[in-house]
Amino acid sequence: MRRLTDQQVDRIARGLASRLGTGTSPIAEDPGVAREGSPGASPAAVVAPIEGFGLGEGVYDTVDACVSAAAAAFRNLSAASLSKRGEIIAAIRDTMRLHGDELARLAWEETGLGRYEDKVIKNSLVTEKTPGTEALRPETTTGDNGLTLMEWAPFGVIGAITPTTNPTSTVICNTIGMLAAGNSVVFNVHPGAARCSMATVRLINRAVIAAGGPADLVTAVARPTIESATQLMHHEGVDLLVVTGGPGVVAAAMKSGKRSVSAGPGNPPVVVDATADIAKAGRDIVFGAGFDNNIICVDEKEVFVVASVADDLIAAMRENGAYLVDQAEMARLEKEIFAENRGPRTHGVINKDLVGKNAGEILGRIGITAGPEIRLIIADVLEDHPLVWTEQLMPVLPIVRVPDVDRAIALAKEAEHGFGHSASMHSRDIEALSRMARVIDTSIFVKNGPIVAGLGAGGEGHTSFTIASPTGEGLTYPVSFSRRRRCVMVDHFRIV
Ligand code: NAD
Numbered sequence: 001m002r003r004l005t006d007q008q009v010d011r012i013a014r015g016l017a018s019r020l021g022t023g024t025s026p027i028a029e030d031p032g033v034a035r036e037g038s039p040g041a042s043p044a045a046v047v048a049p050i051e052g053f054g055l056g057e058g059v060y061d062t063v064d065a066c067v068s069a070a071a072a073a074f075r076n077l078s079a080a081s082l083s084k085r086g087e088i089i090a091a092i093r094d095t096m097r098l099h100g101d102e103l104a105r106l107a108w109e110e111t112g113l114g115r116y117e118d119k120v121i122k123n124s125l126v127t128e129k130t131p132g133t134e135a136l137r138p139e140t141t142t143g144d145n146g147l148t149l150m151e152w153a154p155f156g157v158i159g160a161i162t163p164t165t166n167p168t169s170t171v172i173c174n175t176i177g178m179l180a181a182g183n184s185v186v187f188n189v190h191p192g193a194a195r196c197s198m199a200t201v202r203l204i205n206r207a208v209i210a211a212g213g214p215a216d217l218v219t220a221v222a223r224p225t226i227e228s229a230t231q232l233m234h235h236e237g238v239d240l241l242v243v244t245g246g247p248g249v250v251a252a253a254m255k256s257g258k259r260s261v262s263a264g265p266g267n268p269p270v271v272v273d274a275t276a277d278i279a280k281a282g283r284d285i286v287f288g289a290g291f292d293n294n295i296i297c298v299d300e301k302e303v304f305v306v307a308s309v310a311d312d313l314i315a316a317m318r319e320n321g322a323y324l325v326d327q328a329e330m331a332r333l334e335k336e337i338f339a340e341n342r343g344p345r346t347h348g349v350i351n352k353d354l355v356g357k358n359a360g361e362i363l364g365r366i367g368i369t370a371g372p373e374i375r376l377i378i379a380d381v382l383e384d385h386p387l388v389w390t391e392q393l394m395p396v397l398p399i400v401r402v403p404d405v406d407r408a409i410a411l412a413k414e415a416e417h418g419f420g421h422s423a424s425m426h427s428r429d430i431e432a433l434s435r436m437a438r439v440i441d442t443s444i445f446v447k448n449g450p451i452v453a454g455l456g457a458g459g460e461g462h463t464s465f466t467i468a469s470p471t472g473e474g475l476t477y478p479v480s481f482s483r484r485r486r487c488v489m490v491d492h493f494r495i496v
Helices: 006-020 063-078 082-111 116-129 167-180 191-210 226-234 247-255 278-294 307-319 327-337 359-364 405-415 430-440 451-455
Strands: 139-143 146-154 157-161 184-188 218-221 240-244 260-263 269-272 302-306 322-325 338-340 376-381 396-402 422-426 444-447 482-490
Touching: 063 157, 063 184, 063 218, 063 226, 082 116, 082 167, 082 191, 116 167, 116 278, 157 167, 157 226, 167 184, 167 191, 167 240, 184 226, 191 218, 226 247, 240 247, 247 260, 269 278, 269 405, 278 307, 278 376, 278 396, 278 422, 278 451, 302 307, 302 405, 307 322, 307 376, 307 396, 322 327, 327 338, 327 359, 327 376, 359 376, 396 405, 405 430, 422 430, 422 451, 430 444, 444 451
Parallel strands: 157 184, 157 240, 184 218, 240 260, 269 302, 269 422, 302 396, 322 376, 376 396, 422 444
Antiparallel strands: 139 146, 146 482
16 A cells, blocks of 8 residues: 655645635534534643553443443433533544544554545544534424424434444544434444544543543444444344444344434436536546545446537546546456456446555556556446446446436436435536436435535535435434424413
8 A cells, every 4th residue: 555645645635625625624614513612612622642442431342331331421411411512522523623634544544445635534524514512403383372392302322333434434423413412322333444443432532521521422342343233233222223334234223123323325326418517527526436535425436428528528537537448458447346247237246455445556456557646447338337336435437428318317316226325417407407306316416516515525514424315314413313302381481
């Protein structure tokens, strides 16, 4: 793995952060996301070295120990005020501002997936744009019979299962949303990302305690396995499951008998029609599909382009860091990408060694030397090609030429496999954009931008790294981790 110098990484990260609008304090520019706590009242950031493995600071060796510690912490938090919750979250944000880059490096080194500089952006994004307690807006109804108040109440102890692709950012994002809603959480993280995830959990515990909150609001199983995940899913002390990952973990959570917020896989299609700003579409697609080497579930995974503008789109992509493979190169590449090619229009089995690798490293496997400016490999393929139908999680993007926009939308719908996850379209035709929005029916639909804009990175709105399409919450936030509670005052406090 090629290592960049710190200076190179800082330069790249700053450039990307400014492009994505996640620079030093994007929250200040986003009126939709308020900071918790009163201005200036935020506790001092916790400066502390990050240790990896080891018990303590929320890390326990058994699921039982995690759940019982988190249950005690939940009881303590329930006795605290809403403003204390806000202070705790402000302290977590401050700590992550200090340590987000370090955690990004740990995640990159441990998993070997993606790009360090993009992981820095992901950590910054969740730190700044995950909503906190301000998202819990009570509703009131008044009338002749008095007043009814609808409140958002916590579930209790949440069991959260996280992926290897966004390990630290999911832990940070889940934690902020779940604690803001008044819960505590037990994490069973991906075994391949345990070290960086434990470091994140330990830092969060330090921040909570420094803010005067209870220990163990966030706990984690020190050596997570599928068995410990299964145990957590069935533990009687767990009140809600929140799982983020592929189809296996979603199916397991939904069969557990517990309520679950389940965030599953995607295969986000992009449609480009003849009215699009092709230069911008090319730039945005290369940026989005190359972001963190395509391991994010929302990253563009296949393109359907109207034939009359296909050559121009490919040219625009090449100008922006894409390498176009020819047919002979594609035949060699396929052998590297698939551990098992199951044929046309079918999800193949991918070669795990290439997941999340740089485009240059993947090209190297077929004898092509490419510089660091190449962020994405593109291939001009027919619609049946298995690359179109496979969530590969690597920077290799198939492009399919289609006769017209309706065919493009129909194919996009099919290639998305009904996950209802994410999609995008580049077009200036309002009717076509609206048609695709209705047909594709995904939790995230981005018009004229990279799909990461749908995560609030360079687009408006809050972020989430748990996009729960199967269970319907979409981009999760504190309300997704809350119960509705009604409080009724009869015949008093009425409006007249
Ligand atoms: P993965 O499914 O291999 O693992 C995710 C987590 O689930 C891990 O902690 C793993 O240990 C656990 N797990 C897996 N199978 C399980 C089972 N049968 N029972 C209990 N636990 C189980 O996924 P990954 O490779 O870490 O992440 C990539 C996948 O996650 C992709 O499919 C991607 O699209 C998806 N993803 C979705 C979202 C979203 O918000 N919808 C976000 C990130 C990743």
